Amino acid sequence: MYLRKSIIALTGLFLCIFLIVHLSANSLLLLPESTARELYNSYSTLLRESILIKIIAYVLYASILLHAGYALLVTIANRRAKAQGYQVNHFRQNSSWTSQNMGLLGIMILLFIVVHLANFWARIKLGIGLEVGVDAQGNKDVYEVAYSLFQNVYYVLFYTVLAIPLGLHLHHGLKSAFKTLGFYHQKGLRLLARISLVYAAIMAIGFGVIPIVVFLK
Numbered sequence: 001m002y003l004r005k006s007i008i009a010l011t012g013l014f015l016c017i018f019l020i021v022h023l024s025a026n027s028l029l030l031l032p033e034s035t036a037r038e039l040y041n042s043y044s045t046l047l048r049e050s051i052l053i054k055i056i057a058y059v060l061y062a063s064i065l066l067h068a069g070y071a072l073l074v075t076i077a078n079r080r081a082k083a084q085g086y087q088v089n090h091f092r093q094n095s096s097w098t099s100q101n102m103g104l105l106g107i108m109i110l111l112f113i114v115v116h117l118a119n120f121w122a123r124i125k126l127g128i129g130l131e132v133g134v135d136a137q138g139n140k141d142v143y144e145v146a147y148s149l150f151q152n153v154y155y156v157l158f159y160t161v162l163a164i165p166l167g168l169h170l171h172h173g174l175k176s177a178f179k180t181l182g183f184y185h186q187k188g189l190r191l192l193a194r195i196s197l198v199y200a201a202i203m204a205i206g207f208g209v210i211p212i213v214v215f216l217k
């Protein structure tokens with residue numbers, strides 16, 4: 001069980017780092033179009049063409065699968081133990097709604113990722129669906145893919161609403177990843193709780209607001 005939880009924690013921390021980089025890149029969409037289109041598209045091309053980034057992308061896909069797969073196994077094992085009358089969580093009364101519903105939040109995020117990969121990744125990397133045009137520099141116009149998607153109010157709602165379960169999941173997940181990996185320092189844990197809150201808020205607000213701003217531009 002400890003090995004499974006450690007894998008969930010380590011892959012989760014890697015995904016947290018990915019989200020910082022991903023949000024920073026997507027913040028370019030908020031700049032004026034004259035600079036944003038070229039910057040966003042050339043950054044996106046650079047990532048697609050770099051061997052190092054290709055390797056990191058495979059680690060990313062593996063991390064998502066391992067994180068979700070082992071989380072599912074641990075949730076099933078906990079449910080079974082509970083059904084058999086074992087007291088799995090002695091602090092149930094004191095634990096938050098989020099900590100009790102990490103599985104549900106995770107499923108919502110997984111649903112988001114599947115739709116999101118179909119919106120962007122499948123079109124841009126796999127060439128599935130509507131063809132992606134090129135910009136004046138000859139780079140794939142990923143900027144246009146984002147802007148045309150967020151003209152649709154249902155997609156804006158989908159991205160913005162699902163940023164809430166993402167934030168809740170990250171808030172609890174970041175704290176518990178460090179605890180799972182053996183971080184028990186009392187003062188450190190209090191600081192970690194604050195860092196997790198700030199991190200989760202930045203991610204939820206950032207990913208939630210970008211589609212709205214693009215829609216309104």
Ligand code: HEM
Nearest residue numbers: 022026044048057116120121124125142146159207210211
């Ligand atoms: C405003 C919100 C977001 C925008 C505009 C956005 C944009 C993009 C774009 C353009 C790509 C394709 C990059 C390329 O192939 O050139 C991508 C890939 C991806 N995004 Fe997002 N993203 C957003 C939010 C998220 C969130 C919240 C998550 C995770 C919970 C996420 C996870 C991923 C993953 C896993 C990939 C595949 C990575 C790869 O390119 O190999 N994205 N996103």
